[in-house]
Amino acid sequence: MENSMRGSVYYQSAVLTKVIFFEGAKKINRINPNHEHYLCIASFKTMQSYKKVWDNFFNYLKEHFKVKNFELITSEHVKSYIEYKIEYYPSKQYLEKIISALGKLEIALNRYSKDKYDNPITYDFKIRQELLNNARDLKLVANNYHNRVYVNPTLVITNLKNINHQIAASIQLEGGARSEGVTLIKEEQLKGYKIDDITKQTVGVVETKEKGGKVGDVLISINTYQKLENYFLENNTNTFKIKYQDYLDDIKNSCKKVNATYQGSHGFRWTFAQNRVREYQKHDYTYEQALQGVSWEMKHYRASITEHYLGK
Known part of the structure; x- marks a missing residue:
């Protein structure tokens, strides 16, 4: 990929932060599809919290998938990461934060790619919501239980x-x-x-x-x-x-x-x-x-x- 994103995990997440974080942006503008602040993050505390999730996710990708350019993230990576987190039995609140943070990451990546390329990459992480919907209260057991056991x-x-x-x-x-x-x-x-x-x-x-x-x-x-x-x-x-x-x-x-x-x-x-x-x-x-x-x-x-x- 020409001019692909480079640098450390923390540098790349900081670059993506800049395209979605506008401190103090008005709510009326953040829900207006025609405004530049549409779906952006206005709270520094929230952005800080989400960036920690991004950094953790990016480090996971480096360790398990050898992905170092985070423009290459796919829905399969998102699915793997969420399932990996569920293995550690997180609280419902923490899992919901992960899901929200990855949703904002999708928006940030799409914005970044649209600004950078004539033919931008399209990111779709809707799988995250499906995985959250399948988690039931604190036990995080699928509502429609999906048995992941291998028969043979x-x-x-x-x-x-x-x-x-x-x-x-x-x-x-x-x-x-x-x-x-x-x-x-x-x-x-x-x-x-x-x-x-x-x-x-x-x-x-x-x-x-x-x-x-x-x-x-x-x-x-x-x-x-x-x-x-x-x-x-x-x-x-x-x-x-x-x-x-x-x-x-x-x-x-x-x-x-x-x-x-x-x-x-x-x-x-x-x-x-x-x-x-x-x-x-x-x-x-x-x-x-x-x-x-x-x-x-x-x-x-x-x-x-x-x-x-x-x-x-």
Whole structure:
């Protein structure tokens, strides 16, 4: 893209701020489609709050999609970010702020592009509102529950073209790790073997630190653990690293190949949650104990959060 937007996350968000923030702009003008202040932001406090969301979103895009020019943002990026935030069980108020901030970002990008190009880019982030509408009170469970579980996750995983993606997906499926817990793993995170307190079976242990600084053990099969060990040995490296966008693309193509509904990488985490609850109950734990145990394993605190993955 010629003359594409450059600079740090904070510089680019500041550039976009200038096209939409007009301190003290009158409300009558902000609701007038024919006025230059139409749909702009007039409050410095509000703009400051929204810019923090933009910065967080932009940093997410850099980390997970390697997007550094924010003119390249698509509705798919917006969808991924919102679903990622929902995984962290935000308050309804915070989620609504994110949705509003991304709505203003859409307006800012459209204004910026219209001012800059003869053939401006059109941005449409209406997906954000659909995702908000599907969040019900504080539990953020879809009103029309959308089960993101993979019916046959093993089939999807075995048809991934990249062996490293197979390892990452297996860790998510078997241990419930989030995407950032599998896109970068250092050899020092491998903690050997232990007996799973629930199943009494031997499992491999990978310690992960995910967003929010939550550190904990992810328990995976011996087979997957050995594949991870072999990766470090065969590649003479101490870092396992995959590109998030390539990982998602591989999952999407595998789903097409085996005629499965694409649920993203988080679908493996959802599948883990449902499988693990059943595992607890199979070994004589109550439903409430299962909810709490799985919640802790997924680096949450409250038992009720697990029900987000069960559609309760």
